[in-house]
Amino acid sequence: MINAHTRVPPPKNEPVLSHAPGTPERRELQAVLKRMSGEQIDIPVIIGGKHIRTGKTDTVRMPHKHSHVLATLHEADASHVEQAIQTAMSVKDEWARMPFQSRAAIFLRAAELLATRYRPIMNAATMLGQSKTAHQAEIDATCEAVDFLRYNVHFAEQILSMQPENAPQTWNMSDYRPLDGFVLAVAPFNFTSIALNLATAPALMGNVVLFKPSSTSALSAWYIMELMREAGLPDGVINMLPGDGPTVGNPAMASPLLGGIHFTGSTPTFNAMWRTVGENISRYKQYPRLVGETGGKDFIVAHASAADDLEALAVAIVRGGFEYQGQKCSAASRVFVPESLWPKLKPRLQALVSEIRMGDVTDFRNFMGAVIDEKSFKRTSSYLELAKDAGQASIVAGGTADSKEGWFVKPTLVQLNDPRHRILREEIFAPVVGIHVYPDARYEETLREVDQAASYALTGAVFARDRKAIDTALRELRHAAGNFYINDKPTGAVVGQQPFGGGRASGTNDKAGSALNLIRWTSPRTIKETFVPPVKVPYPFMDSDPNEGAI
């Protein structure tokens, strides 16, 4: 042990490496891509550090080449969930008692391992398993993941230092205990860094975790577990239970020991989990904390005063809508353009989209890969059918999909007359962007439409030079987005700079990568110590005063 009031190293954002031709990082990444493409690994259930091959298996495939199997995934069932709960609870006290400096050092070591030796490994796993380009993998699987690890340690330290006032002769303390139970961390497929944060943020605060990764991103989840093991995380603190959502989730949520849920994924899934928790409410030893960051229908609204910034607007629509195939919860998926800008913006968008290369992400010339799986491909295809309805919609670019080699959907722009068309209201989670062209004079009405038409409130952007137009958007769209951008695309939040999360149907807005999130994983105990306690019952006002008569 050390006897010192320590301070953690100040965090800094991990620089994004370019992977440009000739760089060492490009060579290293290409070597790991080659190796991983040539092997087929087994991904086990991991409980208490033990690898369990359950025999009930699924395959992990490259979305851009779906015949290529990367891994065999062993799925957990209710018995593994029970075993994981028991194991996690058996290591809980020792983990919670470990001094904060020692716990923090494990996560800081993980950050540095990821920034160095694990960088090409995590990037390659994310590229091959989730069909991200080298740049999209770098900003997610390395940089954002490293940032989560470094900044969370810093925020946790800030929380621990939040201490109450003291009256004379007393000392008050806040003891930041972990939750009384285990945390169920459930991850989406689309961000490796989010999966890592979902499992590690509660663990940093002294909790034990059941980590349920998405089956389609199980390859990167496996390397997250390897990274944390190598960083020195004790066995049993994070237990990985891949498999079918309800098969793993329902027994975990039926446990009286459920302390909290740390979820990121779709709104319907979180709603179903919240309902399950409601049905089980009288079984629990404590009220479980429910943290869920969910879907989005993220907007870009252009004002007529953006006329001289048309290129920036066009680039924001294309990057915001089509990077990672539109599979970011923050992706621009509905765009509102004034009539005066549309005649110039439309051909510019068509030109930019026509230059986009899509294909195998190991070919570094490609800007886009494939959507994650057949389910997503079919769902997106049904929206492409809607886009062909000539009375309602007209396709500005793209509109086709091809599943022969991989789950490829062309970047698609659809113009819609009705601002409440389904393509402008529903989350598609694919490279399909709806565009509504409005009369310039109806800017304020359009902002109100943007606010009310969709149930989500995750990210959004306004493009304008006129300050009044920006202020009007800030006012009218105050509750329409948890992350709001002015003259920028609505994606690409950076930990420590733009804490991320939304309200309404987009989640509980607990801002991943901030102290607001970490505070949900602690159940503080207030301690008051009195140095000189009173030794008589009566208070001074009860003493008799010989000068006072009866009232």
Ligand SMILES: NC(=O)c1ccc[n+]([C@@H]2O[C@H](COP(=O)([O-])OP(=O)(O)OC[C@H]3O[C@@H](n4cnc5c(N)ncnc54)[C@H](O)[C@@H]3O)[C@@H](O)[C@H]2O)c1
């Ligand atoms: N707001 C955010 O910060 C954010 C970030 C990333 C992704 N997302 C959202 O995630 C979605 C895409 O991810 P997805 O397709 O993996 O989401 P999803 O809801 O289909 O699945 C998410 C996870 O939930 C699991 N699951 C399903 N049913 C369950 C149950 N009953 N109990 C426990 N677990 C269960 C799945 O197996 C998976 O691991 C989109 O809606 C996107 O907007 C949101």
Ligand SMILES: N[C@@H](CCC=O)C(=O)O
């Ligand atoms: N935080 C990411 C989105 C995560 C959701 O998928 C962004 O800001 O683009």
